[in-house]
Amino acid sequence: MATISPDIQRSRRAKSATRPGDRIFSGLSKGSGITLLVIMAAIAVFLTYRAALAISEDSTNFFTTFEWNPANTPPVFGIAVLAFGTLVSSVIAMVIAVPVAIGIALFISHYAPRKLAKPLAYVVDLLAAVPSIIYGLWGAIFLVPYLDGLNKWLDQFMGWTYIFDKSQDGVARNLFTVGILLAIMILPIITNVTREVFLQVPKMHEEAALALGATRWEVIRMSVLPFGRSGIISASMLGLGRALGETMAVAVVLSPSFVISGHLLDPGGGTFAQNIAAKFNEANEFGRDALIASGLVLFAITLLVNGAARWIIGRRKEYSGAAA
Amino acid sequence: MSHAIQERPVSVAPRRDPLSHARLPRWTPAAIAAGSIAAGIGIGLGAGWHSKVQWGLIAALLFVLVTFAVTTKVEGRRQAKDRVATSLVWVCFVLAVIPLVSLAWVTISKGAQVLDLYFLTHSMNGVLDAEAGGGVYHALLGTIEQVGIATLIAAPIGLLTAVYLVEYAGGGRLAKAVTFFVDVMTGIPSIVAGLFILATWNLILGFGPSGFAGAMALAILMMPVVVRSTEEMLKLVPNELREASLALGIPKWRTILKVVLPTAIGGITTGVMLAVARITGETAPVLLLVFGTKLINPNPFEGAQSSLPLYVYEQYAVGTDAAVARAWAAALVLIAFVMILNMVARGIARWKAPKTGR
Structure with a gap:
């Protein structure tokens, strides 16, 4: 570059700047990128604005109230029950889904016969595409009656653990069932990302261990899991993000109520997304603002979880996590 | 590993190689599996349990324990752990397959009972909740229109953003911010996207529910997916192609339009179709913004529409036998729609894959 005289440099810069096609096209594409950022910012700003309208009218503490009656005078609503239900169902889903997903990923990457591995990966990809409402329908009509038996069994033999003590009768439309359904739903995404990481373990590491x-x-245990640890963590957090925000499957399966109960098998409870879907139709404009306020909390939580997951992925450049 | 074999190698040598272990015959796992299944059934029958799940659990537990015991005895502890790990991985696989097979089976068998040409070509106009009949035409129409509009909004923006990230940005600060937020945006719950349009379009600007409002929320969900997949595809385009074109004096924008994009078009199409498949099944934003109706409303910009996922939800909520049967049939239509999109998209990806390794 040093050999090019300043004159030529200037003329070249001038020429590339005057090409209208280039300017328009680069402007358009840069503008699209900025549009995306603006949309993200707008989501945060407008949700906060409408949420603030609602929360300022709330006569009780928004974070600790066990009730959702924005139509009352004065309005009474809070997210304590929703936060609890979202947390509990997501934790159940993670506890079930993460080990199983790691197992399936290992099966596809290391155990399955070659001929089986490829179609299996394909099927897992397809499963990630099944719409959540269909999981919900299947869960409500097929899984719930089936889990009734499991609930009775858990109540009978594990009742002493308190969480599995079923203190009220009723079908299994409870947080435990929701957790199981969410686990089934987030299995594909966790499996996909983990498998991608497992396949990138350097062959040398594995062969060295085999040679010993x-x-x-x-x-x-010695070469695949240590290499894939950060991948497993971030995959789990992506799955957690899905589980936290899942709406329809939960709305269809759960029979909601505004109580917090440590008995996981008792019907009742609720999640942020489920509550929005269930309360939306009967809500007036203020009620909708109140729902937006709860949606803002959900937005903030998923933003944190996903940001953390991406940050962990970003520290390792070997894999992109693009399959997510 | 090396038990005291070396002490007297000569006498053993004819029967066993001193470097190898005693191994269980190859049929052992099958034999133990058969035995533990038989035992599981026996115990289940003996105790009078009805739930087949308990029988299966007992059999699985027996299998793992017996395998561990036998292998420890014959092959040593390390081999035993290996076998247990193998069976656990297989159990994970089976555990995952059961609900998925069941989901597919239930949807197809229940959906096929109602699904026919009449169902696809009629709306719910005048059909009572409890009576059979009616159809899904209005919902199908709504879904196609909403997804079409969403694609028209999201695909160009997503494509251009990916072009910016790969071709123009060169790792600047703006590009880093865009990449990070695209990734984060992928994880936005669909209901939050719906709430955003509700807050702006409906509550602040005062428009009523319409297919277009739903389409905007769907577009928000679709954009990051398109950006990510297109970005990956553009990165696969060999740099030599760009350089060859630029060396011929062709402006950059024409290079991108005529060389880079056509090279990656297969992968880009796949990405867009997968994104379309994803938003087709989204229910939550449609529930908030499109509202649902029994009538055919071909105009997405005015008045409530319906859509397939919303139809499934509504019919399930009605709860009568006829309505639930309709819900299953609509679910089958929806899942078929999504799966066909997926398979075609992946077919294109394989067919048009760039020949540069991978």
């Missing part, structure tokens, strides 16, 4: 006489399990 390690069994297959020892290879996995």
Whole structure:
């Protein structure tokens, strides 16, 4: 570059700047990028604005109230029950889904016969595309009656643990069932990302372990899992993000009520997204603002979870997590 | 590992290689599996349990324990752990397959009972909740219109953003911010996107529910997916192609339009179609913004419309036998729609894949 005289440099810059096509096209594409940022900012700003309208009218503490009656005079509503239900159902989903997803990812990447592995990965991809309302329909009509038996069994033999003590009768439309359904729904995404990471374990690490006489399990424990740890964490958090924001499946399966109960098998409870879907139709404009306020909390939580997941992925450049 | 074999290698040598272990015969796992299933059934019958799940649990538990015990005895602890890990991985796989097979089976078998040409070509106009009949035409129409509008909004913006990120930005600060927020945007719950349009379009600007409002929320959900997939595809385009074109004196924008994009078009199409498949199944924003109706409303800009996922939800909520049957049929239509999109998209990806490795 140093050999090019300033004259030529200037003329070249001038020329590229005067090409209208280039200017328009680069402007358009840059504008699109900025549009995306503006949309994100607008979501935050407008939700906050409408939420503020609602919360300023709330006669009780928005974060600790166990009630949702924005139509009362004065309005009474709070997100304590929703936060609890969202947390509990997501935790149940994670506890079930993460180990199973790691198992399936290992199965596809290390255990399955070659011929089976590819179609399996394909099927897992397809499963991620099944609409959530169909999971909900299946959950409500097929899974709930089926889990009634499991509930009775848990109540009978695990009742002493308090959380599995069923203190009220009723079908299994409870947070436990919701957790199981959410686990099934987030399995594909966690499996996909984890599998992608497992496939990127350097072959040398595995072969070195094998050469030392390690069994297959020892290879996995010593070379695959340590390499994939951050991938597993971020995949789990992506799954958690999905579970937190899932609306329709929860709305269809849960029989909601505004109580907090440590008995997971008792019907009742609610989640942020489910509450919005369930209360929306009967809400007036103020009620909708109140729902927007709860949606803002959900937005903030998922933003944190997803941001953290992406940050963990971003620290490792070897894989992009693009499959998510 | 090396038990005291070396002490007297000569006498053992004819029977066993000193470097190898005693191994269980290959049929052992199958035999143990058969035995534990039989035992599970026996115990289940003996105790009079009806739930087949308990039988299965007992059998699985027996299988793991017996395998561990036998392998420890014959092959040693490390091999035993390996076998247990293998069976656990298989159990995970089976555990995941059961609900998914059941989901597919239930949807197809229940949906096929109602689904026919009449169902696809009639609306719910004048059909009572409890009576059979009626159809899904209005919902299908609504879904196609809403998804079409959403694609028209989201695909160009997503495409251009990806072009900006790959071709123009060169890792600047704006590009980093866009990349990060695109990633975060992928994780926005669909109901939040719906609430955003509700807050701006409906509550602040005062418009009523319409297909277009729903389409805008769907577009928000679609954009990041398009950006991510297009970005990956553009990165796969070999740099030599760009350089060859630029060396011929062709402006950058024409290089992108005539060389880069056509090279990656297969992958880009796949990405857009997968994004379309994803938003087709979204219910929550449609529930908030499109509102649902029994009538055919071909105008997405005026008045309530319906859509397939919303139709499933409404019919399920009605709860009568006829309505639930309709819900299953609509679910089958929806899942078929989404799956066909997916398979075609992945077919295009395989067919048009760039020949540069991978």
